[in-house]
Amino acid sequence: xxxxxxxxxxxxxxxxxxxxxxxxQATAGAVALAALPGGAADSAAAAEAGAAAGHSLRITxxxxxxELAIDPRQSILDVLRERxxxxxxxxxxxxxxxxxxxxxxxxxxxxACLTLAAMHDGAEITTIEGVAQGEALHPLQAAxxxxxxxxxxxxxxxQIMSGLGCIAEGHAGSPAEIKAWxxxxxxxxxxxxxxVAAIAQANKAVRS
Amino acid sequence: xxxxxxxxxxxxxxxxxxxxxxxxxxxxxxxxxxLMREEVERPEKLVDINALPIxxxxxxxxxxxxxxxxRMSEVAAHPETQRLQxxxxxxxxxxxxxxxxxxxxxxxxxxxxxxCPFFRMLDAGCNKRAPGTGCSAIEGLNGGHAILGTSDQCAxxxxxxxxxxxxxxxxxxxxxxPGYERSFPVDELFRLPGTTPHLEHTxxxxxxxxxxxxxxxxxxxxxxxxxxRDRSSYEFAVVxxxxxxxxxxxIVRDARIACGGVGTRPWRMRAVERALIGKAPDRAAFxxxxxxxxxxxxxxxxxxxxxxxxxxxxxxxxEMAGEVA
Numbered sequence: 001x002x003x004x005x006x007x008x009x010x011x012x013x014x015x016x017x018x019x020x021x022x023x024x025q026a027t028a029g030a031v032a033l034a035a036l037p038g039g040a041a042d043s044a045a046a047a048e049a050g051a052a053a054g055h056s057l058r059i060t061x062x063x064x065x066x067e068l069a070i071d072p073r074q075s076i077l078d079v080l081r082e083r084x085x086x087x088x089x090x091x092x093x094x095x096x097x098x099x100x101x102x103x104x105x106x107x108x109x110x111x112a113c114l115t116l117a118a119m120h121d122g123a124e125i126t127t128i129e130g131v132a133q134g135e136a137l138h139p140l141q142a143a144x145x146x147x148x149x150x151x152x153x154x155x156x157x158x159q160i161m162s163g164l165g166c167i168a169e170g171h172a173g174s175p176a177e178i179k180a181w182x183x184x185x186x187x188x189x190x191x192x193x194x195x196v197a198a199i200a201q202a203n204k205a206v207r208s
Numbered sequence: 209x210x211x212x213x214x215x216x217x218x219x220x221x222x223x224x225x226x227x228x229x230x231x232x233x234x235x236x237x238x239x240x241x242x243l244m245r246e247e248v249e250r251p252e253k254l255v256d257i258n259a260l261p262i263x264x265x266x267x268x269x270x271x272x273x274x275x276x277x278x279r280m281s282e283v284a285a286h287p288e289t290q291r292l293q294x295x296x297x298x299x300x301x302x303x304x305x306x307x308x309x310x311x312x313x314x315x316x317x318x319x320x321x322x323x324c325p326f327f328r329m330l331d332a333g334c335n336k337r338a339p340g341t342g343c344s345a346i347e348g349l350n351g352g353h354a355i356l357g358t359s360d361q362c363a364x365x366x367x368x369x370x371x372x373x374x375x376x377x378x379x380x381x382x383x384x385x386p387g388y389e390r391s392f393p394v395d396e397l398f399r400l401p402g403t404t405p406h407l408e409h410t411x412x413x414x415x416x417x418x419x420x421x422x423x424x425x426x427x428x429x430x431x432x433x434x435x436x437r438d439r440s441s442y443e444f445a446v447v448x449x450x451x452x453x454x455x456x457x458x459i460v461r462d463a464r465i466a467c468g469g470v471g472t473r474p475w476r477m478r479a480v481e482r483a484l485i486g487k488a489p490d491r492a493a494f495x496x497x498x499x500x501x502x503x504x505x506x507x508x509x510x511x512x513x514x515x516x517x518x519x520x521x522x523x524x525x526x527e528m529a530g531e532v533a
Contacts, residue, residue, distance in 0.1 A: 055214070072214040072254075075241070095242045096308060108281075108310045114238050115311070118214050119256050165306065183442035184305025 055118040061086065062130025070117055077101045077112035080127060088128040088157045092186075099185030102158040102165075103127050109165030111184075128157035131164070139205040140164060143198035151189035159185050163199045172203035209245050216256040220384050220416060223257050227414040228386060231255035235277055235313035238304075239320040246328050248337055249321075262418050267292055270424030276315030276417040280304060280370075283314060293422050295377065295431035295450055299369040302435045305442045315417035318371055318381075318397060319409060322364035323444050324353070335361045336405040343405075351510035352446065355518070357472035358506055362405030364472060366398060367444050371474040373433060374420065376450040376466035382419040385412060394420065398473035427452040427462050432528035436469070436521050445469035447517045449525035453489060460484045460493070465526075467501070470518050477501050480522060489530045491523070498522040 057068045061084060068083055077094075080086045080103070092100030094113045101112040104126040131138045140163050143149070150156040162185045166172050171181035178196050187195065215231065217223040227233060232251035234240055235258060243249040262275035265286045272292045274283055283289055284300035304312060326332040326344040333342035345353050345363055353363040374394040382391045397409050411417070431452035437443040447469040454462035463484040465477040483497035498519035505515050 072212060073209045094245065096238055096305075099305065099307060102307055109307050110311050111238075111305075111307045114241050114308075116214070116234075116237060116241060116254075119216075119234070119237070119258065162307065165310075169306070171306075180441050181306055184307045 057117055057121055059117075059120065059123050059125055061125045062127060072116060072118045074117050075113050076103065076105070076115045076117045076120060076123075076125065079117045080112060080125075086127050086129050089161075090154055090157060092155070092158075097186070098155070098158075099162055100155050100158040102161040102185065104161060104165065107168075109162050126161070128161055131160060138164075138202075140167070140198065140202035143201045143205075144195070147194040147197040147201065148191065149194035149198040150187070150191050155185060155187045155189075159187065159195055163195070163202065166199060167203045167206055172199050175200060178203075210247060210250045210252075212244075212252050212254055214254045214256060216259060218259050220260055220262075220418070223255055223260060223416055224384060224386050224414050226253075226255040227416070229253070233257050233416065235316045236279070236308075236311040237316075238308050238312045239316065243321060243328070247330065248328055257416070264419075265289065268421075272296065272422040272424070274314055274420045274422070276419060277313050280309040280312050280314065280317060281306065284309065292424055293373075293377065293428055293431075295373045295428070295433055295452060296370070296422060298433045299373040299450065302433060302441075303369040314370070314420060317368050318374075318394070318417065319411075320367055321408075323367045324364035325349070327364065336364060336401070336408075339404070339406045346508060349510065350508040351513075352444075352469075353508055353511055354470060354472045355502075355505040355507045355511060355514050356470050356475055357400045358508075359401045359403065359405070359472075361403060362401035362472065363508060364401075364405070365445075365469055366471065366473045367468075368474065369433065369435060369445065369448060369468055371398070372448060372466045372468040373450045374422065375474045375476050376452060376464040377422050377428070377431075378464070379420055379422040381417060382421070383411060383415045384418050385415045389418070391421075395476065401472050425454070425462070426456075427454040427464055430455065430529050430532045431464070432525055432532065434521055434525040434528060436517065447514055447521045449521045451522065451525040451529040453484075453526065453529045455489050455530070458488055460487050460489050463526075465522060467518065467522065470505075470514055477522065479503060484526075489526070491527065494523045494526040495519070498526075 055070050055072055057070045059066055080089050090100035092098035096111045096114040102109050103112045106124050140160055166181045172178050175196050178199050215226055217226055231253045234254045234256055263277045264275040265278050265283055266273050267288045280300045284297045289297045326334045327337050332344040335343050343362055354365045379394045380391050381394050399407055433450045435445045435448040437446050445468045449467045452464040463481040465480050467475045479500035480497045483500050487493035501519050501522055502515050507515055
C-alpha cells in the first residue's frame with residue numbers, strides 16, 4: 001500500500017515504518033500550532049491537553065471498549081480519528097453540513113463533528129470500520145460497489161453510515177424518499193444516482 | 209476553540225444554579241459547538257442539561273406537549289404529533305438533515321443563532337456578534353436577508369422553521385428560573401433587532417426552557433408548511449409559510465399564517481388571516497389576502513425578489529392546506 005506507508009530509505013531502515021497519516025499529522029500539527037492560537041490547531045492541541053484536562057470517557061466503538069482521558073473540546077470525530085486511529089470517519093466540513101463524519105451513536109446516525117465526546121460517556125458507537133463482518137461486506141457496502149455509489153470515495157463512509165440509518169428508520173421506501181432522507185450527505189463527485197440505487201437495493205435485501 | 213469547562217447536571221435546580229454562575233446550557237449543541245469552533249461563541253462554562261427529565265412528548269386534552277429536550281426527530285415521528293399537529297412534524301422534517309434532527313433539541317431549535325454569513329465572519333462588522341461594529345449585510349451581500357422587522361443595525365432572518373409553526377399555532381412555553389416558573393406565548397420569545405440586535409430573545413439570565421404546549425383546534429389538521437429554498441432539501445428558507453385553515457360550510461372560519469425567511473423573527477401574518485375570514489377558500493381569496501403580507505416591507509439592495517415571493521409562497525401554502533382532506 002504505497003499511499004499508506006512511506007518508503008524507508010536504507011539508512012533509516014532501523015526506524016519503524018511511518019504511515020503517511022502520521023507524517024501529515026505531525027507536520028500539520030506543528031505548523032498549525034506555530035501559526036494559530038485556535039482553529040486548525042484545536043484538535044491537535046486538544047489531543048495534547050487531553051490527559052491534563054482529565055475528562056474520563058468510556059466508549060464502546062465497533063464492539064471494543066475504550067477508556068480515555070480527553071479534553072472537553074474534542075469531538076467524537078477527533079477522538080475516533082486521532083486517539084483511536086479510526087480514520088474511515090472523515091472530517092469534511094467540520095460544521096455539520098457535509099455528512100462525511102456520519103456515525104451511529106447509540107444506534108442513531110449523527111454528525112460526529114458536532115458532538116463533544118465528553119458529553120457521551122458510556123456511548124455505543126458504530127463507525128464504517130465496524131460495518132463489515134470480517135471480510136464479508138454488509139449488503140449496503142456490496143450495493144455501493146455494485147451500483148458505483150462513489151467516485152473519489154471521500155464521502156462514502158458517511159454515505160454508508162447514513163444509509164444504514166435511513167434504512168433502519170424506515171425512510172428508504174422510494175428513490176424520492178431516499179433522496180430527502182439522505183440530504184445530510186453531500187457527494188461532490190455527483191454519485192447520487194448510484195447511492196440512491198444502492199440504498200434502495202440494500203433496503204429490499206434487509207427487509208426480505 | 210476557546211477552552212471551557214463542562215458540567216453535567218441532573219436536576220433543573222442544579223442547572224439553574226450552574227447557569228447563575230455564568231454557565232451556558234448545552235443540549236444537542238449542533239449550533240453552539242459549530243459557533244464555538246468558529247470562536248463566534250466563547251462560553252467559559254458549559255452546562256450539559258441532557259440528563260434532565262424534560263424529554264416527554266404527549267397529548268394533554270387536545271394539546272400537544274413537548275419537553276424542551278425532546279429531539280427534533282423524535283417529535284416529528286411521534287404518533288401524537290402526527291395526530292394532533294402534523295404542521296409541527298412537517299416543519300421539523302424540513303428543518304435540518306436527519307443527522308442533525310437526531311441530535312438537536314426543541315429548546316435549542318428555538319434559540320439557534322442566525323445564519324447571516326457576516327455573523328460568522330470574525331473580520332466583518334456585525335452588530336449581533338459584536339455590538340457597535342456595524343452591519344456588513346445592509347450595504348453588502350443581503351440576498352438572503354429580511355424585509356420585515358429590520359433596523360439599520362441588523363437584517364438577519366431567524367432560521368427556525370419550527371418557530372414559524374409554533375407562532376402560527378399560538379403555542380406557549382414554560383420556562384424555569386431560580387425559584388419560579390412562568391409561561392408565555394412563544395410569540396413573545398423573539399425580539400426585533402432595533403438598536404440591540406445582540407439581544408435575540410426575552411429569556412432572563414439563567415432561565416431554562418422546560419416545555420412547549422401547542423393548543424389543538426379545528427385548524428390543526430388542515431395545516432401545511434411550504435419552504436422555498438435554493439435547493440430542494442436541507443437548506444434554510446428563502447421564504448417559508450405555515451398555513452392552517454378551519455373551513456366549514458365552504459367558508460374560512462379561522463386562518464393561521466406565519467412566515468420564515470422574511471423577518472428578523474418568525475413573522476405572524478395577522479392581516480392576511482383577517483382578510484381570509486368569511487371568504488371561500490379559493491385562489492382568488494388567497495391572492496387577495498396574501499397581498500396584505502407585504503405591508504411595511506423594507507427590501508434591501510439584494511432581496512427585492514422576496515417582496516413578490518412572499519405572497520406567492522403564502523398563496524401556495526394556503527392551497528396546500530386547503531387540499532388536506
